[in-house]
Amino acid sequence: MKMxxxxxxxxxxIDREDKAIVSAGTFCVSQLQKKQQPVEHMTHSAFxxxxxxxxxxxxxxxxxxxxxxxxxxDELVSIExxxxxxxxxxxxxxxxxxxxxxxxxxxxxxxxxxxxDQWLQNQAVKFAxxxxxxxxxxxxxxxxxxxxxxxxxESP
Amino acid sequence: xxxxxxxxLLDRATRKLRDAIxxxxxxxxxxxxxxxxxxxxxxxxxxxxxxxxxxxxxxLVEQAPLVYRVFGIVVDEEMQGLMLxxxxxxxxxxxxxxGKPLVYIEYLATAPWNSADIVAEPRFSGVGKIxxxxxxxxxxxxxxxxxxxxxxxxQAETWYRDVCGMTDLGADTKYQGLxxxxxxxxxxxxxxxx
Numbered sequence: 001m002k003m004x005x006x007x008x009x010x011x012x013x014i015d016r017e018d019k020a021i022v023s024a025g026t027f028c029v030s031q032l033q034k035k036q037q038p039v040e041h042m043t044h045s046a047f048x049x050x051x052x053x054x055x056x057x058x059x060x061x062x063x064x065x066x067x068x069x070x071x072x073x074d075e076l077v078s079i080e081x082x083x084x085x086x087x088x089x090x091x092x093x094x095x096x097x098x099x100x101x102x103x104x105x106x107x108x109x110x111x112x113x114x115x116x117d118q119w120l121q122n123q124a125v126k127f128a129x130x131x132x133x134x135x136x137x138x139x140x141x142x143x144x145x146x147x148x149x150x151x152x153x154e155s156p
Numbered sequence: 157x158x159x160x161x162x163x164x165l166l167d168r169a170t171r172k173l174r175d176a177i178x179x180x181x182x183x184x185x186x187x188x189x190x191x192x193x194x195x196x197x198x199x200x201x202x203x204x205x206x207x208x209x210x211x212x213x214x215x216l217v218e219q220a221p222l223v224y225r226v227f228g229i230v231v232d233e234e235m236q237g238l239m240l241x242x243x244x245x246x247x248x249x250x251x252x253x254x255g256k257p258l259v260y261i262e263y264l265a266t267a268p269w270n271s272a273d274i275v276a277e278p279r280f281s282g283v284g285k286i287x288x289x290x291x292x293x294x295x296x297x298x299x300x301x302x303x304x305x306x307x308x309x310x311q312a313e314t315w316y317r318d319v320c321g322m323t324d325l326g327a328d329t330k331y332q333g334l335x336x337x338x339x340x341x342x343x344x345x346x347x348x349x350x
Contacts (some may be wrong), residue, residue, distance in 0.1 A: 001180045003161035010164050012350035016319045019272040021311040022284030023205040025263035088333020091187040
């Protein structure tokens with residue numbers, strides 16, 4: 001096939017692509033966990049709490065976060081409330097983007113990606129044990145959240 | 157059979173257009189070289205397309221060469237982006253075009269040095285726009301009326317929706333929850349006008 005593109009056409013709105021991410025296609029399957037596989041309970045609890053506390057720390061209602069992340073409210077509520085619920089990979093990536101959390105770690109915690117190190121599991125268990133589900137972040141929860149997010153960013 | 161056409165990319169450092177070569181039917185040995193050249197740049201990155209193995213994806217072409225094709229864009233003897241499309245087996249979902257054949261973009265990626273999720277200052281701009289145009293031209297050649305469809309990775313949704321003007325048909329639970337996009341004849345016309 002011969003392309004019929006002219007220079008004029010290309011120049012017309014090339015600036016609109018500047019720095020845009022343009023990738024299309026599915027996530028790498030070998031990096032993802034089969035959804036049917038059970039998710040380690042404490043790891044998943046840590047994921048649900050991390051999403052919930054990060055949302056509350058930013059002062060976002062579930063509705064607002066679902067709007068900002070362009071995800072279904074049902075799915076967000078399921079993440080926070082239903083034990084063992086495994087969201088779609090896209091949902092996890094959108095949450096990572098809006099909540100400023102590392103995407104690859106979040107995919108692991110959510111049960112979407114294969115857990116690659118025991119270190120993350122251990123940190124997740126510690127975090128899940130510390131954090132409590134309350135309407136407003138208390139000092140202990142805030143401290144637990146900040147420490148866990150810091151560790152996620154520092155991890156090997 | 158490999159065929160080439162002259163195209164352009166924008167060199168972001170100089171803000172000048174650079175001559176580029178559009179390659180239809182990228183041969184397997186070149187795909188393999190691209191995989192080797194790109195992989196080190198993705199090391200340690202969390203880019204959503206960073207783990208793709210293009211050698212593996214090329215197996216689709218080897219299995220069904222009449223259905224799958226790989227396009228590429230070359231500048232300075234370096235591949236600046238790759239796109240794998242299929243011309244059979246996928247039909248439109250958008251209500252006004254429902255059931256009509258389309259060209260489906262299986263995978264589209266820029267080279268790591270052109271991707272803002274890998275480097276702070278990408279080298280070239282325009283890869284995405286050329287590939288979308290190529291998919292439309294292929295669709296016209298196949299007598300599919302220019303209709304195209306794709307599943308966008310999350311970070312690219314805004315580009316397909318707001319810049320390319322495609323219809324966002326929402327999350328597709330059969331494709332990892334990724335949003336599915338299509339271009340209708342009116343949107344194709346607008347895109348081709350520029």
